[in-house]
Amino acid sequence: MSDRRVITVLGATGRQGGSVVRAIAADPDGGFTARAVTRDKNSAKAKELGDLGVEVVEADLDDEAGLRRAFDGAHGAFVVTNFWEPLDAGSQATTRTERERAQVRNAAGAAAAAGLQHVIWSTLEDTRRYLPGASRPEGGYPVPHADGKADADAFFRDAGVPTTFVNAPMYYEMPLTLTPPRRAENGAVVLALPIGAVQVVSGTVENVGRVAYGIFKAGDPMIGRTVPIASDLTTGEQFAEGIAAALGEPVRYVPLDPAALLASGMPDAEEVVNMFQFFINAEKDLVAGVDFDLLRRFGADLQPFADWAVANRDRFRALGL
Ligand SMILES: NC(=O)c1ccc[n+]([C@@H]2O[C@H](COP(=O)([O-])OP(=O)(O)OC[C@H]3O[C@@H](n4cnc5c(N)ncnc54)[C@H](OP(=O)(O)O)[C@@H]3O)[C@@H](O)[C@H]2O)c1
Incomplete structure (x- = not known):
């Protein structure tokens, strides 16, 4: 037991971190x-982890000293931040971008101080060079939840932390x-997404773990390497086909006009x-960045969206279309 190397997992009660805990x-x-790691050991999700026989400790990404304690004696850490968590009224940061940046700086500083030998940081791509004329809704970034993470990669490099960078896929x-299917007035089920005909790097969150x-x-x-994670590459048509298989009725993919999404009143519509x-x-x-051979060697789950959708059919049916 005692010679097993400890991996401290941030976000352990959440989807990505939870998948890492389960894989280990x-x-x-x-x-x-x-x-x-959780902020609240008494939450239902933290107790579930305890029931798995996993050590559960409290720490907060906003507190570097607490992270340092959570990393103490560990071999490595999986670090994920939750950009989307609403800002606390008492938060020192004025934007989610600023908070995420400070949290990653804390994690990198604590990892360096603890002498961790291997950190995996769940970052995302820098979108800026692909979106030269786009709006910049927060922090000077067109896609703040992605660009802010990409910028924060430097905290690990600058602190000399041995780090592997992973890019999580768009979750299945x-x-x-975010963009559920809906039933149109003519009774047909429609999946409208503003992705034209492209293949999207996508996958199960469990695959991250x-x-x-x-x-x-x-x-x-x-x-030092960056590993984009995916189960598959999925087009809008394939998302619709998978949902059709889950629902047991035809679903039509409609390439959505981004202006319609902007006008929809969806939160964070510009960023989305x-x-x-x-x-x-x-x-x-x-697409070229995903090395499926490497992912296969790491035991990745490469199921296509349709298989996942059928296995999760109850969740699609619960949409009550
Ligand atoms: N949705 C997508 O398709 C997608 C794709 C790629 C990347 N992402 C990225 O995924 C990230 C979220 O990961 P997820 O989906 O795994 O999140 P999640 O399921 O919503 O869980 C959030 C986790 O973060 C922890 N957490 C939040 N604030 C914390 C803090 N201050 N200190 C310590 N822990 C904290 C929570 O732990 P406790 O509440 O127990 O403390 C919880 O375990 C986002 O930053 C997003 O940009 C999402």
Whole structure:
């Protein structure tokens, strides 16, 4: 037991971090053990982690000293921040971008102080060169939740932390949450997305954990590398086909005019529109960047969207279309 290397996992009660904890816990003889970080050990999700037999500790990304304690004695850490969490009234930061930047700086500083040998930082692509004329809704960034993370990569490099950078894919959950299908007046189910005909780097969130665990096991050769994670490349037509298979009725894909999304009143619409435009403008590079052979070697789950949608059919049916 005691010779297992500890991986401190930020965001352990959430989707990405949770998947890392589960991947490590699923392989008790793999030489690693997870230390799950939460701000509240008494939350239901934290208790579920405790029930898995995982060590659970409290720390907050806003507090570098607390992170340092959570990293103490660990071999490595998986770091993810939650850009989308609403700002607290008492927060020192005035924007989510500013808060995320400070949190990553804290994580990098704590990792360096703790002498961690391997950090995986869940970052995202820098969209700026692909969106030269786009609006910049926050922090001078066209897609603040992505560009802010990309800019924060430098904190790990500058602090000399041995880091692997992973880019999480667009979650397969997206058509359930951000842009769900709807039933049109003529009774047909329609999935409207502003992604034209491009392939989107997409996948299950669970895959983040599998790949991250593979990266920790691979160790030193992965330091300094950036690994885009995906289960598959998915077009709007394929998203619609998958939802059709889940619902058991035809679903029509409609390439959405970004102006319609902007006018929809959706929260953070500008940022979301810019993100989809980035998927279009950067398609060639994003697709070329995914090394499926490497992901396969790390035990990635490469199921296509349709398989995932059918396995999650209850969630699509619960949309009550
Ligand atoms: N949706 C997508 O398609 C997509 C794709 C790529 C990347 N992303 C990125 O994914 C990130 C979110 O990851 P997720 O989906 O795994 O999040 P999630 O499921 O919403 O969970 C958020 C996690 O963050 C933890 N957390 C939040 N604030 C914290 C703080 N101040 N200190 C310590 N822990 C904190 C929470 O822990 P406690 O509440 O237990 O403390 C929770 O475990 C976002 O930054 C987003 O940009 C999303």
